[in-house]
Amino acid sequence: MSVSKSSDTPLGDDEIDELADLVDLIDERTDLPLSLEGMDGFLVALACSPRAIPPEEYFPVLLDRDGGLEAVFENESDAARFLSLFTRRRNEIARALAAPIEDLTDPRALSPLIMDWNGLLAELPAAEAGQLKAAGIPPYAQLWAAGFLLAVEHWENDWRLPADSKDEAFVDEALDPFYVLAVSPDELSPEERAIRREDHVALALWGVYELREFWLDRGQAPHV
Numbered sequence: 001m002s003v004s005k006s007s008d009t010p011l012g013d014d015e016i017d018e019l020a021d022l023v024d025l026i027d028e029r030t031d032l033p034l035s036l037e038g039m040d041g042f043l044v045a046l047a048c049s050p051r052a053i054p055p056e057e058y059f060p061v062l063l064d065r066d067g068g069l070e071a072v073f074e075n076e077s078d079a080a081r082f083l084s085l086f087t088r089r090r091n092e093i094a095r096a097l098a099a100p101i102e103d104l105t106d107p108r109a110l111s112p113l114i115m116d117w118n119g120l121l122a123e124l125p126a127a128e129a130g131q132l133k134a135a136g137i138p139p140y141a142q143l144w145a146a147g148f149l150l151a152v153e154h155w156e157n158d159w160r161l162p163a164d165s166k167d168e169a170f171v172d173e174a175l176d177p178f179y180v181l182a183v184s185p186d187e188l189s190p191e192e193r194a195i196r197r198e199d200h201v202a203l204a205l206w207g208v209y210e211l212r213e214f215w216l217d218r219g220q221a222p223h224v
Helices: 013-029 036-047 055-063 076-098 117-123 126-135 142-154 168-182 190-194 197-217
Strands: none
Touching: 013 036, 013 076, 036 055, 036 076, 036 142, 036 197, 055 142, 076 197, 142 168, 142 197, 168 197
């Protein structure tokens, strides 16, 4: 039986696995592919967006349907548990982005929930690993970046700067690592492929911190 915890309590490893299972249930019942990694990227985008997006706006986008959580969960306990874990992860991301860090290795820094597919393959029996490879596995952090961009592109009007703004290049530069991670590696330039995907993720994370500060400086509300 799950014990209720404060909404400010970070998720433990077992709770992350539980949240992943609940996300898989949503994925089975909606037309829009959803993963824990993609949802985490979506939450990160909400945390550094130009305005605070309320649940009644973001859940229909994330879940690809109206009607709230009750529309995708068959019982109230699953919906309540998902909302509890989801809220704690959302708050955890917000705290990480508000922390004054100088290094991504700082324990307070944002640590995205990105699947280590190669690590998983190494732990599986050869037959299962072969089946998973045959089914196709996404490049490292592709789902995370795609989830982030889902939010950015859905609320593109919020992200759009005035035509005469000198800051457009800054915002584009901060978002560029996400577009690099989201596309097929075959579409990248030789220079982009020469950089490790983990380094593109690091650039994306610093971009998130910079975007949050940018919107704050403009007097807007980039928190969830």
